[in-house]
Amino acid sequence: MAAAATRRAASSLASRCLLARPAASPAAVPSALRRADGARGLLPGLLQRFGTAAAAEEPISPSVQVGETQLLINGKFVDAASGKTFPTVDPRTGEVIARVAEGDAEDVDRAVVAARKAFDEGPWPRMTAYERSRILLRFADLIEKHNDDIAALETWDNGKPYEQAAHIEVPMLARLMRYYAGWTDKIHGLIVPADGPHHVQVLHEPIGVVGQIIPWNFPLLMYGWKVGPALACGNTIVLKTAEQTPLSALYVSKLLHEAGLPEGVLNIVSGFGPTAGAALASHMDVDKIAFTGSTDTGKVILELSARSNLKPVTLELGGKSPFIVMDDADIDQAVELAHFALFFNQGQCCCAGSRTFVHERVYDEFVEKSKARALKRVVGDPFRKGVEQGPQIDDEQFKKILRYIKSGVDSGATLVTGGDKLGDKGYYIQPTIFSDVQDGMKIAQEEIFGPVQSIFKFK
Numbered sequence: 001m002a003a004a005a006t007r008r009a010a011s012s013l014a015s016r017c018l019l020a021r022p023a024a025s026p027a028a029v030p031s032a033l034r035r036a037d038g039a040r041g042l043l044p045g046l047l048q049r050f051g052t053a054a055a056a057e058e059p060i061s062p063s064v065q066v067g068e069t070q071l072l073i074n075g076k077f078v079d080a081a082s083g084k085t086f087p088t089v090d091p092r093t094g095e096v097i098a099r100v101a102e103g104d105a106e107d108v109d110r111a112v113v114a115a116r117k118a119f120d121e122g123p124w125p126r127m128t129a130y131e132r133s134r135i136l137l138r139f140a141d142l143i144e145k146h147n148d149d150i151a152a153l154e155t156w157d158n159g160k161p162y163e164q165a166a167h168i169e170v171p172m173l174a175r176l177m178r179y180y181a182g183w184t185d186k187i188h189g190l191i192v193p194a195d196g197p198h199h200v201q202v203l204h205e206p207i208g209v210v211g212q213i214i215p216w217n218f219p220l221l222m223y224g225w226k227v228g229p230a231l232a233c234g235n236t237i238v239l240k241t242a243e244q245t246p247l248s249a250l251y252v253s254k255l256l257h258e259a260g261l262p263e264g265v266l267n268i269v270s271g272f273g274p275t276a277g278a279a280l281a282s283h284m285d286v287d288k289i290a291f292t293g294s295t296d297t298g299k300v301i302l303e304l305s306a307r308s309n310l311k312p313v314t315l316e317l318g319g320k321s322p323f324i325v326m327d328d329a330d331i332d333q334a335v336e337l338a339h340f341a342l343f344f345n346q347g348q349c350c351c352a353g354s355r356t357f358v359h360e361r362v363y364d365e366f367v368e369k370s371k372a373r374a375l376k377r378v379v380g381d382p383f384r385k386g387v388e389q390g391p392q393i394d395d396e397q398f399k400k401i402l403r404y405i406k407s408g409v410d411s412g413a414t415l416v417t418g419g420d421k422l423g424d425k426g427y428y429i430q431p432t433i434f435s436d437v438q439d440g441m442k443i444a445q446e447e448i449f450g451p452v453q454s455i456f457k458f459k
Helices: 002-020 105-120 129-145 147-158 162-183 219-232 247-258 273-281 295-307 331-347 363-375 395-410
Strands: 071-073 076-078 085-090 095-101 190-192 200-202 209-213 236-241 266-270 288-292 313-316 322-325 355-359 414-417 432-435 452-458
Touching: 071 105, 071 247, 085 147, 095 247, 105 209, 105 236, 105 266, 105 273, 129 147, 129 162, 129 219, 129 247, 147 162, 147 219, 147 247, 162 219, 209 219, 209 273, 219 236, 219 247, 219 288, 236 247, 236 273, 247 266, 266 273, 273 288, 273 295, 288 295, 295 313, 322 331, 331 363, 331 452, 355 363, 363 414, 363 432, 363 452, 395 414, 395 452
Parallel strands: 209 236, 209 288, 236 266, 288 313, 322 355, 355 452, 432 452
Antiparallel strands: 071 076, 071 266, 085 095, 190 200, 414 432
């Protein structure tokens, strides 16, 4: 519930930022972001800012240096047992940022042993709630102190706009840690009335070693929503980062130890799902699993957990959420909100409003205004000020989105705008809109996880 509330707060903050920014005049838009109307039959004089922004820009060099790239086990950064590494790439260019230690089942075993010892013998579950809260509060202070470097690392590894990371997501991570720090001494038991001379008491205790697997679309916030509550309750953790975005979790985990976290309480294993993720979900000495990611992978996590020690599982999976516009709506506001609901974070949101239902009386007006808004969306280097949309996360997701766009065209939906890659370097995709979408189409039924808006008509 707390995580959902925080996501709503983040969305509200981000939408206010978008709505408050005045539209740029043609003179204010760099020449690299302007293009005359082409052969698509666009409205005369309409800025097509997404047209060449990414293609014309030279990538901005991030101000941050890559720090830790090893696994974090028992309070120390160490190589993978196999010695293997894998590349994490800059989605703006496809070039390698760094090579990161590739953990597998043996490394998960080492991390679980460290977490188990920290839980069974260490100070974390035994220290007072007040002491745990002070460590989390110090961590929040350190996050704020290093805000710009953390945000730069997140943008570099993920491709999300730096302004979004620096002004919304990193501050939200600090806020989350303060929120969960406040919970540490407010976890109360219950005295239950009973028949006869009996004392019945319910106690809430930490569950033990918890395994956590986070996705790549909001690496820091997902880290906060997983790590924060587990630590507040006195648990120890083995966390597997997404292989696409391992860097920011390692950076902030170093700060968490600087804040006073005892060794072995938080362990980070970078690696891949079929190896490290599967080993964590099926481990016999892990007491709980929390996973955020795709629905198909969630099914595997549930099965592995059941086949091992029947550990409890929390799943946060994909979505295909509707956004409904009635005929009495303020159309300009509805267009802006529907645009944000879909295109925010390059469309890579599990709660994206990816099915836009519009009443037939206002449908044509809504489609035209949505087209105009999409054409004004600034796509380019996420480190550049004013950019609204950066690249997709990686080549796999990039190609997957383009396949969905082709499917929409092939199935008879009307391609209103966009529909193609942007530039010759990196994983940029034009903001894309389909109208005349029908329920039976693949783009209507499956999660695209990209900047593709599907507009349905209803009576």
